[in-house]
Amino acid sequence: MAKEFSRSDRVAEQMQRELADLLQFEVKDPRVGMVTVTEVEVTGDLAHAKIYYSAKANTPEQQQGLEKSAGFLRTQLSKRLLLRTVPQLHFVYDASIDNGMKISRLIDDVLASDAASKDK
Template sequence: MAKDFSRIDRIAEQIQRDLAELIRLEVKDPRVKKVTLTGVEVTNDHAHAKVFYTSLDGDSPDLLQGLERAAGFLRSQLAHAMKLRITPQLHFVYDASVERGAHLSQLIDQAVASDKKD
């Protein structure tokens, strides 16, 4: 059975794909080259989009500044690519879930290793 996706979900997924490509190919700022987009949430009125990102370097203020500086360019490129009536304002939020997952995995590995010793 086909999954039912709302229009907002489809827009959010398209924004994530387009932003990832734009950051990889078009943004020249070296601060944002090591960023991974983990998700996008778009408001019901399409006025704002919360873009969740993570980086191998962790949450650095330089990375957020680089993303915020590129937000206008990224928004204008999205407007050309997506043909929406309203192109959302981009708000970048650091996603620490990847780090938390790695930390929990490390704790589980340590617990399993200590059980094997006992």
């Protein structure tokens, strides 16, 4: 019977849980702020991981803070995960939530203008 998920998918899922916990409780860098890990993609050889995150205000300082804390996060992941080598961490801002909110606002504006035109 074949496995439903590849090993890299299972590692990515576990890394997402652990990184969310570490970013919330362990990282002390004030530049990082409140960050939500939306997805983690791990390469097949487990050498690199892309961490997609969203934040209320994406700033270059926040990106820099995440990149600077990558070594600390990697060390903590090595203690929490049973892996021979922990992947290099690469942080990527996920703008999908911002785009969704923008589209929602546009739809609300159109519905409000449509309702106003029907009332006239």
